[in-house]
C-alpha cells in the first residue's frame with residue numbers, strides 16, 4: 001500500500017514533468033531557431049548591404065583576364081572576413097568565385113532557390129544543406145550589377161552548426177536541471193507519501209476494526225491535518241454506530257426473550273409464505289422436533305390447513321383472520337390461531353399467534369354434559385311421579401291396594417329428587433367456592449363410630465357385617481366434622497349398596513406421616529380397572545341403571561373427592577372385579593398452630609381448592 005501510493009505519486013509527477021519538458025524543449029527550440037535564423041538573415045542582409053555598396057567590377061562575365069579574376073577573388077575574401085561564406089554566381093548558375101571552395105569544382109547553382117529568387121525578385125533566402133561543403137547553411141542572395149552587360153548574384157551564407165550547438169547546450173542544461181528537480185521532487189514525494197500512506201493505513205486498519213465490531217476510538221496523531229480531522233469524524237461515526245448497535249442488540253435480546261418465554265406460540269411468515277421466525281412454544285404446540293429454520297416453507301412445517309389458509313388470506317390483504325386448529329390424536333389440544341398482517345416498510349408478512357383454548361373447550365364440554373346429565377337425572381323421577389299421580393287421579397285413588405303402592409313410589413321418587421337437588425346444591429356451592437368448612441379437632445374413633453352407626457341398619461338388612469379394626473392411639477385430625485362424616489358415610493353407603501348380601505365391610509384408619517388414612521373395604525362387586533380413575537367424575541357410574549335403581553345420583557364420590565381435597569387430603573380406590581373394593585382417603589393430623597394460621601377467624605374457612613371432579 002505504502003509503495004503503491006509512492007509509485008503512483010512519483011510516476012504521475014514524472015510523467016507530468018517529462019511532458020512539460022518535452023513541450024518546453026519543442027517550443028524553445030522552435031523559438032530559438034526562428035530567432036536565430038531571423039538574426040542570421042538580418043546579419044547576412046547587412047553584409048549584403050555593405051557588399052552592394054562596394055560591389056566588384058567586371059567588364060565581362062565570366063571575367064576574361066587574370067587580374068579581373070584575382071580582383072574578384074580578393075573581393076570575395078575581403079567580404080568573407082565578416083564571417084560569412086561569399087559566392088558570386090552568374091544568372092546562368094555558373095559560380096565565378098567562392099570564399100571557401102574552388103569555383104571550378106562547384107556545380108551549376110541556377111536551380112538553388114535563393115538564386116532563383118534573387119534573379120526574379122532582387123533578393124532570396126533559404127536554409128538548406130550545402131552539397132559543396134556538406135553542411136547545413138543559411139543563404140542570403142542579392143542581384144547586383146557589376147558593370148558587365150548582365151548582373152551577377154552575390155550570395156552570403158553562414159553555417160547552421162552554431163545554432164545546433166547552442167540548442168544542444170540549452171537542451172543539456174534544461175534536462176540536467178529537470179533531472180535534479182525530478183530527484184528532489186521524488187525524494188519529497190517519497191517522504192510525503194510515506195507519511196500520508198502511514199496515516200491512511202491507520203485509518204484503513206481502524207475502519208477494518210469497526211467493521212469487525214471493535215469500536216475503540218482511533219488516537220489522534222497530533223498533526224492537525226485534514227487526515228486527522230477525517231480520523232476524528234470517523235471516531236464519532238464509530239461511537240454513534242456502537243451506540244446504535246448496542247441499542248438494537250438490547251432491543252432484539254429483549255424482544256426475543258419476551259417471545260421465547262411466551263406461552264403462546266408465535267411465528268412470523270413473509271410474503272413468500274416462508275417462516276421468518278418461530279418461538280419455542282410454536283414448535284411445541286405443533287409437535288415439531290426442533291425449532292423450524294428461518295426460511296423454511298410454511299407448508300413444509302405446518303400440517304394444519306386451517307392455519308395455512310388463514311395465513312394466505314392475510315397475505316392476500318385481509319388485516320386479521322381468526323381460526324381454530326386441533327393438534328394431537330390421542331389427547332386433542334385446541335388452539336385459537338390469530339393471524340394478523342404485519343407491514344414493515346416495503347416488506348409485508350403475517351404474524352401467527354397460537355393460544356391454548358383446550359381448557360375452555362373442555363369446560364364447554366363439561367358444561368354441556370352436565371346440563372344433559374342433570375336433565376336426564378331429573379326426567380326419570382319426574383316422569384314416574386307424574387305418571388303415578390295421573391293414574392291416581394284417573395281413578396286408582398279409590399283402589400286402596402294400588403293407592404298405597406303408588407303413593408310409596410311417588411314418595412320414593414320425590415326423595416330421590418330431593419337427594420339430587422341436595423347434591424346439586426352442594427356441587428354449586430363447591431363450584432362457587434362457597435363451601436364453608438369449620439376446621440376443628442376431630443376424633444377419628446368418634447367419626448368412624450357415628451357413621452357406622454348410621455349404616456348399620458341398612459347393612460343388617462342385607463346381612464352385611466361391618467367390622468372396625470382397632471385403632472387405639474390414633475391422633476385427632478383437623479377437619480369439618482360434618483363434611484368428613486359425609487365423605488365416610490358416602491363410602492359406607494356405596495360399600496353397602498355395591499356389596500351382595502352376606503358380604504363384609506371393614507373400616508380402618510392408620511396414621512402415616514402427617515395424615516390419617518381412612519379405609520373402607522368391601523367384598524362387593526368391584527370396579528373395572530378402566531373405570532377406576534373416572535368414578536370420581538360427576539355423574540359417572542360404572543352401571544348407570546343399577547346405580548339409579550339403588551337410588552344413587554352419581555355425584556357422591558365427586559362431592560367426597562372435593563371435600564377431601566379442600567381439607568388438603570387425597571382420595572383413591574383399589575378394586576378388583578368380583579372381589580371387592582378398598583376406598584382410601586387421607587386427612588391431615590390436627591396441629592393447633594397450623595389450624596390457627598389457616599383459619600384466623602376461629603376455625604371457619606372457605607373451600608378454595610377446586611375439585612377436579
Ligand code: ADP
Pocket residue numbers: 490494495498499522524525526527535540541542543547548551552553554555556557558581
Ligand atoms: P352413586 O350415587 O351412583 O353411588 P358415586 O359417585 O357414589 O355415585 O359412585 C360412582 C360409581 O362408582 C357408582 O355408580 C358405582 O358404579 C361405583 N362405585 C362406588 N363405590 C363402589 C363400591 N364400593 N363398589 C363397587 N362400585 C362402586
